[in-house]
Amino acid sequence: MDPDYQAKVAMSAQMVRSSASDTALVAAAAKFPTAVWLDRIAAIDGAKATGGAMGLVDHLNAALTQQKAAAVGGVLQPFTIQFVVYDLPDRDCAALASNGELLSANDGLKRYKTEYIDRIAEILARPAYASLRIVTVIEPDSYPNMLTNVGVGKTACDTVNTKGVYVEGIRYTLNKLSTLKNVYMYLDIAHSGWLGWDNNRAKAITGFKDLIKGATTSGSLGIIRGFATNTANYTPLDEPYFDGTDDVVSTGGTTQFYEWNRAVDELTFVDKLRTEFVAAGFPQTLSFIIDTSRNGWGGAKRPTAKAADVDDMRIDRRAHRGNWCNVKDTGIGERPRAAPDSKRTYIDAFAFVKPPGDSDGTSDSSATSPNADGKRFDPMCGSTNVDALSGAPHAGSWFHNQFMMLLRNASPSLTGQSLSINKTTSKKVK
Numbered sequence: 001m002d003p004d005y006q007a008k009v010a011m012s013a014q015m016v017r018s019s020a021s022d023t024a025l026v027a028a029a030a031k032f033p034t035a036v037w038l039d040r041i042a043a044i045d046g047a048k049a050t051g052g053a054m055g056l057v058d059h060l061n062a063a064l065t066q067q068k069a070a071a072v073g074g075v076l077q078p079f080t081i082q083f084v085v086y087d088l089p090d091r092d093c094a095a096l097a098s099n100g101e102l103l104s105a106n107d108g109l110k111r112y113k114t115e116y117i118d119r120i121a122e123i124l125a126r127p128a129y130a131s132l133r134i135v136t137v138i139e140p141d142s143y144p145n146m147l148t149n150v151g152v153g154k155t156a157c158d159t160v161n162t163k164g165v166y167v168e169g170i171r172y173t174l175n176k177l178s179t180l181k182n183v184y185m186y187l188d189i190a191h192s193g194w195l196g197w198d199n200n201r202a203k204a205i206t207g208f209k210d211l212i213k214g215a216t217t218s219g220s221l222g223i224i225r226g227f228a229t230n231t232a233n234y235t236p237l238d239e240p241y242f243d244g245t246d247d248v249v250s251t252g253g254t255t256q257f258y259e260w261n262r263a264v265d266e267l268t269f270v271d272k273l274r275t276e277f278v279a280a281g282f283p284q285t286l287s288f289i290i291d292t293s294r295n296g297w298g299g300a301k302r303p304t305a306k307a308a309d310v311d312d313m314r315i316d317r318r319a320h321r322g323n324w325c326n327v328k329d330t331g332i333g334e335r336p337r338a339a340p341d342s343k344r345t346y347i348d349a350f351a352f353v354k355p356p357g358d359s360d361g362t363s364d365s366s367a368t369s370p371n372a373d374g375k376r377f378d379p380m381c382g383s384t385n386v387d388a389l390s391g392a393p394h395a396g397s398w399f400h401n402q403f404m405m406l407l408r409n410a411s412p413s414l415t416g417q418s419l420s421i422n423k424t425t426s427k428k429v430k
């Protein structure tokens, strides 16, 4: 568990202390294992000495302490710590909310390699951390943008593509981290509402294969452990009342929601990806993690039975599947745990990659110039998007109202549940 996340949760605990039920919900969240986002060069050192955020070494040391505390009869047990590697130059090329600090035009790729990846790799390689299992989720949204957002009027993505910025940056990261035995790399592969269409998945298989092959001289596809889906998104694991059949996905019927995308949920997406990647030459060890931090969709608006119209029975209540910013009516999803699905042994874990309560982007439409971290207003986070909550701070900042909404709408519910990550508390998934 990340002590910095726990401190944010403690702030919310203060704010709800007059309500016993909210206090209980927040107490549950204090035990969530969440990923640490290395979202800028300064995140490596942190600023703990001056009361600021923990750095990479602080986090690894905290993990060692927690691992020791959980030892059984003096024997250390496997212990996982999760990081998101997220600082490519010209980051978030198809949107504005999370543009980062590095620009390719300003030597960003060189800085990414030497001041960011090299430093991370050096620290992770320290023998002191050999007992930890270090999970890395690599550069959310970046390569998926190369697959689908080039040549469609997103000029920042066109530039990054022409200059090969993301490809060179990600290959560098894969190459460096592939030498570390206890570092498990998961490349971000968006979610079913983005790459789920047959043609997009086909592009993804070819594209990722090429990307990974070019990362090392061996060309091995086995350097990654696998892929991470649904990072920071809201797409459900399972739509309980239907599959992606013609009547559900057709655009001519009662709904436009799935637009002929038969991957109506993350489990369907992962099943298809796994089969197709292995058929394309990836090793049988290829595995997945799914971000379930905010895809629970509990709450009053959740349909509870099959209905004639898919819009009346989908638990994903968004107006459009592409909406990604501080989405209303969402809740905490399946609790993080390893090997969550005995029928799908290729799912390594459900994970809370996006820390629930961290904003996706500011709703303040006047924040049009990037702040020091490259964060600014994206219309997807503003009042013209019916799905976006108002009152949101910049991406990554604590958003108390969203946090409380997520806890209240958790599915499975947080009330009265054991939160042990090793226990299955879940509903059955198909």
Ligand code: BGC
Binding pocket: 037, 039, 097, 098, 354, 355, 358, 359, 360, 361, 395, 396, 397
């Ligand atoms: C932000 C990052 C933040 C992450 C996790 C992203 O949207 O850009 O700065 O660390 O979310 O909350």
